[in-house]
Amino acid sequence: MENQTEPRSIRPWLIIVLAVVILAALGFFSWNYYKNKKKIVAPVATIPTTTTAETLIATNGSSANSSTKVNSSTSQVAAVDPSTPVTSTQSSDLIPAIQSISTDDTDFNGKIDTITVAFKSSSLMDLNTVSAAGFTVDDYSIAKDNETWSIPMYSYPDNRAGSEKFNISLKEKSNFDTNVTPTVSYKASDGFIKSKIGGKLASFSQKAVDGAYPAVVSATAVDTNNQSGIQNGDKVVITTSEPLKIVDANSLKKMDNFEFENADGKSINHSWFSGNGSIGTITLSGDSKTLTVTLSDAGGAPTIAVGDYLFVSNGDIVDSANNILMGSKIKIAGSF
Numbered sequence: 001m002e003n004q005t006e007p008r009s010i011r012p013w014l015i016i017v018l019a020v021v022i023l024a025a026l027g028f029f030s031w032n033y034y035k036n037k038k039k040i041v042a043p044v045a046t047i048p049t050t051t052t053a054e055t056l057i058a059t060n061g062s063s064a065n066s067s068t069k070v071n072s073s074t075s076q077v078a079a080v081d082p083s084t085p086v087t088s089t090q091s092s093d094l095i096p097a098i099q100s101i102s103t104d105d106t107d108f109n110g111k112i113d114t115i116t117v118a119f120k121s122s123s124l125m126d127l128n129t130v131s132a133a134g135f136t137v138d139d140y141s142i143a144k145d146n147e148t149w150s151i152p153m154y155s156y157p158d159n160r161a162g163s164e165k166f167n168i169s170l171k172e173k174s175n176f177d178t179n180v181t182p183t184v185s186y187k188a189s190d191g192f193i194k195s196k197i198g199g200k201l202a203s204f205s206q207k208a209v210d211g212a213y214p215a216v217v218s219a220t221a222v223d224t225n226n227q228s229g230i231q232n233g234d235k236v237v238i239t240t241s242e243p244l245k246i247v248d249a250n251s252l253k254k255m256d257n258f259e260f261e262n263a264d265g266k267s268i269n270h271s272w273f274s275g276n277g278s279i280g281t282i283t284l285s286g287d288s289k290t291l292t293v294t295l296s297d298a299g300g301a302p303t304i305a306v307g308d309y310l311f312v313s314n315g316d317i318v319d320s321a322n323n324i325l326m327g328s329k330i331k332i333a334g335s336f
C-alpha cells in the first residue's frame with residue numbers, strides 16, 4: 001500500500017510573524033511619506049536680520065541691492081524691483097532718518113559751537129552707535145577731546161527739533177557767525193549710526209538750519225555831553241553777532257528782559273528809565289547789527305551804570321530765522 005503525503009499547512013505562528021512585518025512596513029512608509037510631504041503655510045511677519053536691513057539702504061538716489069523692501073506699517077516683507085531706490089523715508093522704522101540739523105551757540109558768545117542732529121523715530125535708534133564719526137561740517141572743524149568725540153547726549157524733546165538729539169561740538173571761529181548755516185555731510189562708510197535692528201544711516205549732505213540765537217557781544221556807555229553822570233541824550237550802544245529786525249517797536253520801548261546783574265549773576269534793581277519813566281529812542285543801525293538806546297533824564301537820571309552786567313532775552317528783536325536776541329553777562333563798558 002502506497003504511502004500518501006499529507007498536505008503541508010502554514011503554521012499559525014508564521015502567519016503572525018508575516019502580519020507583523022507587513023504592518024511594520026506599512027507604518028514606516030506612511031510615516032516617511034508624511035514626514036517629507038511639503039506643508040503649505042501662511043506667510044508670517046518677520047523682522048529682517050542686520051544683514052537684511054543693511055541691504056535696504058540706498059544713498060541719495062542709488063539703487064537698492066536687495067530685492068525686498070519692508071512695509072513699515074505692517075512689518076511684512078514684499079518683493080520689489082531691485083532697481084527701485086529705497087530711502088530712509090520708505091522704511092523709517094528700520095533705517096535712521098534725519099529730522100533736522102541746526103546750528104547752536106550754547107554759550108551765547110556770538111559764535112556757533114554746535115551742530116544739533118535730531119532723528120525721526122529716535123526711540124528706535126541704537127544710541128550706542130551714535131557718534132560724530134563720518135560727519136563733516138563745511139568750513140568748520142569738529143572738536144575732539146583726547147581723541148574722543150565730544151557728543152553730549154539728550155533724551156528730552158527739544159521745542160525746536162521736536163525729537164531726541166545729539167550735539168556735535170565745533171571749534172569756534174574768531175569771528176561772529178550765528179547767522180551762518182553750513183552744509184553738514186555724513187559718509188556712511190566712515191560712520192556707525194544705525195537703528196536697534198541694524199539699519200544704517202545713509203550718506204547725505206544737508207544745509208543746517210539757523211538755530212543759533214543772535215547774541216549781544218558788547219554794550220558800551222557813550223557820554224554825549226562831556227558831563228559827569230547820565231544826562232539827556234547819553235547812549236548805550238549794543239552790538240550783536242548778526243543783523244536783527246525789530247518785531248514790535250512799541251513793545252521794545254518797554255525794555256522787557258533787558259535786565260541788569262552783578263558779577264555774580266544776581267539781579268540788581270537798575271533801570272533804563274528816567275525818574276518819570278521816560279526813555280529816549282531805540283534804533284537799529286544801517287547794517288542792523290547795532291542797537292542804540294538813547295537815555296532821558298526827565299524827572300531824574302536812569303540808574304543804569306557802567307560796570308553793570310547786561311542780561312538779554314527779548315522776543316521783540318529777532319534774526320532772520322526769528323531766533324530771539326540773547327545775551328548773558330555782557331559788562332557795560334565806556335563812560336557816562
